[in-house]
Structure formats: C-alpha cells, structure tokens
Amino acid sequence: MKRIALIVIRVILRLPYWWGYKVNKYKHIDEYSIQERYGFIHRVVAIVTRKGRVELECYGIENLPKESGYFVAPNHQGLFDPLAIFQTHSRPIRAIVKKELASVILVKDIIKMLEFIPMDRSNVREGAKIIKYVSNEVANGQNFFVFPEGTRSRNGNNILEFKGGTFKIATKAKAPIVPVALIDCYKVFDNNTIRKTTAQIHYLKPIYYEEYKDMHTNDIAKLVHDQIEKCIKKNDKG
Incomplete structure (x- = not known):
C-alpha cells in the first residue's frame, strides 16, 4: 500500500523511539496508567495521520457522555477506522x-499496551465470557468500542x-451507546494512492439505558445502524 509506505518513510527516524522504547516500556501495564499509555497512542496517531496526507474531519465530540463507562459503536470501513477513533477520542478507550491480530507484529504490542481483548469469533463459549467481562469493565467506568458489523x-x-x-455489552452494563459514523475512511489505505485524502468521523448523540432498556438487542442494533x-447519507460528499 503506497500510503503506508509513505508514512513509514516519513516517520522512520521516530520508529526506534516509538516502538523500540515507548511501546516496549508501556507494555508493562502494571507500571503505567491507562491514561499515560493511551495518551502516547493518541499523540502518535495524530502525527501518523498528518504524515500520511490524511485530513480527518471530526464532528460531534461534544456528544460524548461526560462520565466514562460508555459503549462506542462505529461502522467499519477499513484499517484506518481505529486510528480515526484514537486521534479524536482523547479519553482512554479499549476494544x-x-x-488473529494478537499475533501480528507490532499490532500485538499495541493490543497488549492498550489492554484490548482478542476474541475468537468462532468460539461461542469464549465469546460469551468476553461479553460478560467487557460489560463489567464498562459498568466500572471503562470505555469500549466494537464494530457491530463484525x-x-x-x-x-x-x-x-x-x-x-454486540449490544449485549451495553445492555448488561446499562451503559450509554454512542453511534459513530465513519465516512470515506476506506479511502485512506484501501485506495492505492498517496494523494491527499479527507475522511470524516461523526460522534452522534448517545442513546441512554432508559431509552433502550425495553428493546431487544436486534432492535437496538437496527436503531444504531439506521x-x-x-x-x-447526509454527509457523504461523493
């Protein structure tokens, strides 16, 4: 991918410090707070996006609940999606x-550092345990994002x-659900070009537990989807 190659070339002098020192340091999660570990990624992604000639337009950040412990549900377009969240979401958020990502070089280190939860989607029993664990984490004030499309x-x-x-996490935690619309994020890495690219991220108004508590999770999924x-459709510039 041309844009990934461009980014590597433009940040190559920073890589030894970022991955050789910082990431290895922050993998020791008992020694550093999630705020410090996530803050590092938050800053790095902003640099990577800029070096990759990507302009990320962010809307609705004021819609995020003031208290942490909410569930973020974005659509999924491509590899840039998590970066769009990292760049615009200043508070720590897990996923x-x-x-399979837990064995990918470099990515596995980020997963460990940010305490992301790897899940085998073919293992139903393991999936149920993870849903329960994550819902407890959200109930205890952690923010999580999951792509409901799968x-x-x-x-x-x-x-x-x-x-x-996917929405069992929110219902079990009785947590706010924040729909997130990603637009043109697929163009960043899926299009084989290094031309300047603009993508959008929209944080929509949260749906609170009182609004969805009597709904089936499939109905919640459709509500968020719609x-x-x-x-x-309103903001796609074609």
Whole structure:
C-alpha cells in the first residue's frame, strides 16, 4: 500500500523511539496508567495521520457522555477506522479485536499496551465470557468500542447489517451507546494512492439505558445502524 509506505518513510527516524522504547516500556501495564499509555497512542496517531496526507474531519465530540463507562459503536470501513477513533477520542478507550491480530507484529504490542481483548469469533463459549467481562469493565467506568458489523463492509460508504449480540455489552452494563459514523475512511489505505485524502468521523448523540432498556438487542442494533446510515447519507460528499 503506497500510503503506508509513505508514512513509514516519513516517520522512520521516530520508529526506534516509538516502538523500540515507548511501546516496549508501556507494555508493562502494571507500571503505567491507562491514561499515560493511551495518551502516547493518541499523540502518535495524530502525527501518523498528518504524515500520511490524511485530513480527518471530526464532528460531534461534544456528544460524548461526560462520565466514562460508555459503549462506542462505529461502522467499519477499513484499517484506518481505529486510528480515526484514537486521534479524536482523547479519553482512554479499549476494544474487542479479532484473535488473529494478537499475533501480528507490532499490532500485538499495541493490543497488549492498550489492554484490548482478542476474541475468537468462532468460539461461542469464549465469546460469551468476553461479553460478560467487557460489560463489567464498562459498568466500572471503562470505555469500549466494537464494530457491530463484525467485519469491514468493503463497499465504500455502504454499511452492513449490525449484529445484535454486540449490544449485549451495553445492555448488561446499562451503559450509554454512542453511534459513530465513519465516512470515506476506506479511502485512506484501501485506495492505492498517496494523494491527499479527507475522511470524516461523526460522534452522534448517545442513546441512554432508559431509552433502550425495553428493546431487544436486534432492535437496538437496527436503531444504531439506521442513525449511522442516515448520518452517512447526509454527509457523504461523493
């Protein structure tokens, strides 16, 4: 991918410090707070985005609940999606990621440093345990994001159906759900170009427990899906 190569070339002198020192240091999670570890990634991603000739437009950050312990539900377009969240979300936020990423060089170190939760999507029993664990973490004030589509759409700004099971985390934790619309994020790494690219991230108004407590998780999934889809259609510049 040309843009990844461009980023590596433009930050190559920083890499030994970032990964050779900082990441190895912050992998010792008992010695450093999540705020310090996440703050490092938050700053690095802003540099990486700029060096990659990407302009990220952020809207609705004021919609995030003032108190931590909420569930962020974005649509999934590509590799840039987590970076868009890291760059715009200043408070620490964790995620559930597919198990395969836990063995990818460099990525596995970030997963450990940020205390992300790898999950084998084919193991139903393990999945149930992870949902329970994450819901407890959210109830205790941790923020989490999970892509409800389960995989990236691979179809531009069109989104897939959202999986209801994802929202069990929020219902068990009685936590606010923050829908997030990602627009044109797929262009960053999926298009084989280094031309300047603009992507958007929209934090929509949260849906609080009192609003969804009587709804089935599939209905919650559709509600969030439709809000994100409406935002995408309104702001897609073609």
